[in-house]
Amino acid sequence: MFIGLFETLKRAGVPVSLRELLDLHALVERGVVFADMESFYHLARTVMVKDERYFDRFDRAFAAWSEGLESLEGAIEALIPDDWLRREFVNQLSEEEKAKIDSLGGLEALIETFKQRLAEQKERHAGGSKWIGTGGTSPFGAYGYNPEGMRIGQEGSRHRRAVKVWDERRFRDYDDSLELGTRNLKMALRRLRKFARQGARAEFDVDATIRETARDAGLLNVQMRPERHNAVKVLLFLDVGGSMDDHVRLCEELFSAARSEFKHLDYVYFHNCLYESVWKSNRRRQSDRLPTEELLRTFGPDYQVIVVGDAAMSPYEITHPGGSVEHVNEEPGGVWLERLTRHFPKLVWLNPTPAHTWQYTYSTGLVRELVGERMYPLSVEGLERAMRELAR
DSSP states (O other): OOHHHHHHHHHTTOOOOHHHHHHHHHHHHTTSSOSOHHHHHHHHHHHHOOSGGGHHHHHHHHHHHHTTOSOHHHHHHHHOOHHHHHHHHHHHOOHHHHHHGGGGTOHHHHHHHHHHHHHHOOSOOBSSSSSSEESSSOSEEESSOOTTOEEOSOSSOSSSOOSEETTOOOOOOOOTTOOOSOSHHHHHHGGGOOEEEEEEEEEEOHHHHHHHHHHTTTOOOOOEEEEEEEOOEEEEEEEOSGGGGGGHHHHHHHHHHHHHHOSEEEEEEEBSBOOSEEESOGGGTTTOEEEHHHHHHHSOTTSEEEEEOOOOSOTHHHHSTTOOSSSOOSSOHHHHHHHHHHHOSSEEEEESSOGGGGGGOHHHHHHHHHTTTOEEESSHHHHHHHHHHHHO
């Protein structure tokens, strides 16, 4: 029954086996879920995915597989329960956004109009100002323009004006298992290598064994030694969400390379600018945060710090209390950046946008000044320069 989903997951790189497929069949046959696409999605993800790093790959593969549902009407009805719509809309809209949709008669009117047009529409539609489709100026659909609409089925933002993005993916953790298309990033990171032998004696030492055996008049005396590891300690700060969505692939390549090159690697996420807290998992970023003060106490000045972000934000996020787009911050982001640079003398900022565009974003200039001009483009050449800076 779910061979298509199984094959789609395999193509997407999700490690699934026939065991998980059979388990999913058994649970569905027992009636654990019935006629509810959202419940089936959660069940399938629980059964098929054994490592949370693959949740985002599963989401993309499941979305591609579910596009094969027989009718648009049936698919939308299964995927958009009324109570979910209203709850999510109310929770996620700001006061300004709530005021925007008043032009369509309010939230209830927007949802009801969407459902009515969905029921009336019998075929694919492109252009125009009414139907759900592509292009045009309808408030419902993809690849068109409307100042306050509902985006459905569009990959990525174009105008960044939608009141609600129906199928927008939440912030996701960068995938550290991604296989790089080029080895250049790894080679650049190797400039930070500083090898040391630490830990348990788990490696056979040929030279010491020969020396000790000769010393014992030919009686074999096997010697072991600790494995040789890169002793450099690295702390990554990763900007995620918003404009950083355009650079996910590049950041994943860097993250994957760093995980393979450094034994002592820790990482945290932030959004736009550093504030009083950071987080380890984007799925739990609202409920499980790490105070930045605690992070500065935990990691000593001997850590090499790499901050990855495009530094594109409102200048108020850096210069004013309350300037954050997500919460009311008591202290400006710039204060926290200064604390970070004072605590970690070995720090660089990697920017995934081309260096020639930095002059057009005022916030980028502010961040460059706060990190002592140690901002480098996230390219192979820029990364090599950054590693030379950290290795000084």
